[in-house]
Amino acid sequence: MLDLNHISFKAESDNGEIQIINDISLHLDPGKFIVITGPNGGGKSTLAKLIAGIEPITAGQVVFEGKDITNMSITDRAKCGIGFAFQQPVRFKGLTVFDLLRIAAGKTISVSEACGYLSEVGLCAKDYIKREVNASLSGGELKRIEIATILARDVRLAIFDEPEAGIDLWSFQNLIRIFEKMQQNENGRSILVISHQERILNIADEIIVLSEGKILRQGKRDEILPDIIGTKYASDVCRKLSEEA
Amino acid sequence: MAKMDAIQMQLLQEVAGLHEIPEGAYNIRANSKAVGRQSTANIEITPKENGSGIDIRIKEGTKHESVHIPVVLSESGLKETVYNDFYVGDDADVLIVAGCGIDNCGTQDSEHDGIHRFFIGKNAKVKYVEKHYGSGNGDGKRILNPVTEVHLDEGSTMEMEMVQIKGVDSTDRSTIAELKADAKLIVRERLMTHGQQSALSIYKVTLDGDGSSADVVSRSVARDHSYQKLDMCILGNAACTGHTECDSIIMDDGRILAVPSLEANSVDAQLVHEAAIGKIAGEQLVKLMTLGLTEAEAEEQIINGFLK
Numbered sequence: 001m002l003d004l005n006h007i008s009f010k011a012e013s014d015n016g017e018i019q020i021i022n023d024i025s026l027h028l029d030p031g032k033f034i035v036i037t038g039p040n041g042g043g044k045s046t047l048a049k050l051i052a053g054i055e056p057i058t059a060g061q062v063v064f065e066g067k068d069i070t071n072m073s074i075t076d077r078a079k080c081g082i083g084f085a086f087q088q089p090v091r092f093k094g095l096t097v098f099d100l101l102r103i104a105a106g107k108t109i110s111v112s113e114a115c116g117y118l119s120e121v122g123l124c125a126k127d128y129i130k131r132e133v134n135a136s137l138s139g140g141e142l143k144r145i146e147i148a149t150i151l152a153r154d155v156r157l158a159i160f161d162e163p164e165a166g167i168d169l170w171s172f173q174n175l176i177r178i179f180e181k182m183q184q185n186e187n188g189r190s191i192l193v194i195s196h197q198e199r200i201l202n203i204a205d206e207i208i209v210l211s212e213g214k215i216l217r218q219g220k221r222d223e224i225l226p227d228i229i230g231t232k233y234a235s236d237v238c239r240k241l242s243e244e245a
Numbered sequence: 246m247a248k249m250d251a252i253q254m255q256l257l258q259e260v261a262g263l264h265e266i267p268e269g270a271y272n273i274r275a276n277s278k279a280v281g282r283q284s285t286a287n288i289e290i291t292p293k294e295n296g297s298g299i300d301i302r303i304k305e306g307t308k309h310e311s312v313h314i315p316v317v318l319s320e321s322g323l324k325e326t327v328y329n330d331f332y333v334g335d336d337a338d339v340l341i342v343a344g345c346g347i348d349n350c351g352t353q354d355s356e357h358d359g360i361h362r363f364f365i366g367k368n369a370k371v372k373y374v375e376k377h378y379g380s381g382n383g384d385g386k387r388i389l390n391p392v393t394e395v396h397l398d399e400g401s402t403m404e405m406e407m408v409q410i411k412g413v414d415s416t417d418r419s420t421i422a423e424l425k426a427d428a429k430l431i432v433r434e435r436l437m438t439h440g441q442q443s444a445l446s447i448y449k450v451t452l453d454g455d456g457s458s459a460d461v462v463s464r465s466v467a468r469d470h471s472y473q474k475l476d477m478c479i480l481g482n483a484a485c486t487g488h489t490e491c492d493s494i495i496m497d498d499g500r501i502l503a504v505p506s507l508e509a510n511s512v513d514a515q516l517v518h519e520a521a522i523g524k525i526a527g528e529q530l531v532k533l534m535t536l537g538l539t540e541a542e543a544e545e546q547i548i549n550g551f552l553k
Contacts, residue, residue, distance in 0.1 A: 054535070078536060086532065089532070092550060094550035099550055
């Protein structure tokens with residue numbers, strides 16, 4: 001489904017260029033639930049943004065479903081079937097929750113369809129459908145709406161950047177149920193999640209540990225999880241792994 | 246009603262949402278002539294003796310009735326000043342829809358200056374909708390300089406929706422309001438300028454009575470090389486509350502000057518102003534692009550939402 005061939009990303013800083021992603025190659029199969037974990041600042045979010053085209057890679061090649069998308073815009077990648085849920089969703093003055101879901105669906109949708117997506121993320125639809133996606137919404141509400149925009153799209157690869165962050169009042173179980181349902185309903189849809197959370201790591205088919213811009217470990221859950229499980233935060237273990245390496 | 250051509254009908258739809266003759270009272274003016282007028286049992290529309298405009302008298306206690314007074318100009322080079330006075334009786338509850346559409350395909354400027362005065366009786370409620378629109382590809386300018394004067398008696402409410410989204414080359418709009426005790430004024434202005442347009446929007450609201458309140462909110466977008474000046478002033482002379490807000494998006498080479506101002510002449514006046522000008526946030530564009538919109542489509546959606 002997705003191949004990253006020797007991709008790198010450098011960013012400008014006050015101290016010159018910093019290598020954020022360093023020559024990563026990766027192959028993702030269709031129909032899989034993949035979790036990328038690792039210490040903060042290790043390049044996880046950047047890697048996700050490179051796949052969605054939000055940041056441009058500085059070297060390498062990105063191939064999605066057999067098509068070279070390296071030079072494609074964010075828009076074209078979205079049209080190819082890549083969805084992206086932001087870690088910190090943006091607010092819009094004036095745009096309503098319904099507007100955002102309609103844009104996400106890419107077609108006219110009925111209010112009841114939109115309500116269906118909101119119910120999936122545990123929001124009482126009638127209270128939210130006409131609300132503006134502005135500062136009146138809490139971080140947690142915004143986060144759930146962000147997830148609903150991915151549900152409203154028929155994506156082939158859904159990328160979630162730390163979806164659990166900020167959904168304090170909403171049970172984890174619901175989030176996991178959404179991931180499971182997304183996978184069941186679509187033939188070959190893959191889900192890529194950036195997360196430190198053990199409970200998300202627990203349902204992964206594959207786990208990738210990213211540190212200092214490089215892949216430290218990659219493999220089936222059962223191969224990677226024993227090194228991570230039993231600690232309070234997966235990231236602590238990732239740091240240990242990275243120190244050992 | 247006299248026959249109107251397709252352009253005039255199009256303008257009528259843009260400014261008043263009308264496809265046909267409205268229900269209730271109306272006065273439709275096209276190219277400086279009245280083409281239709283109807284009074285009702287409770288709402289009387291009469292031309293002024295000197296022909297400079299109309300008087301609209303709404304009987305006290307009139308409920309759930311509407312008045313439409315749209316103006317359309319489709320001849321190049323017309324310039325007119327019209328004086329319309331509204332007398333709204335005590336306890337009335339009405340909708341007034343005004344608005345002006347100018348289509349100018351010629352080389353001469355077309356201008357409509359509407360001077361509206363509202364005298365709103367005790368405990369009356371008025372919802373006022375004013376839409377301005379310009380079309381046509383001539384070099385002649387489409388100019389609208391409305392003056393709105395509102396006198397709110399005790400306990401009355403005026404809700405004003407002022408919209409100018411497209412096609413007006415130059416506007417200098419001025420709204421003056423005076424509020425007695427417990428009167429309430431709500432203004433929602435939406436303004437978009439493009440090309441070389443310029444728009445001046447001035448509000449001066451005086452809160453004279455105890456318990457009076459004003460909430461004046463303007464959202465605007467300045468694109469291309471256009472210029473806007475938003476000057477919103479609230480004076481508090483009693484135990485009152487006032488709030489003004491100018492929220493603007495600036496694009497391309499647009500320019501905006503926001504001048505919110507407050508003057509408290511009573512120790513019990515509570516007045517607040519807010520003003521913000523900024524371009525569309527890059528992360529907003531990126532979010533909509535990840536949903537499959539192009540950058541231009543994303544911009545349109547953000548602006549449409551902002552001005553909705």
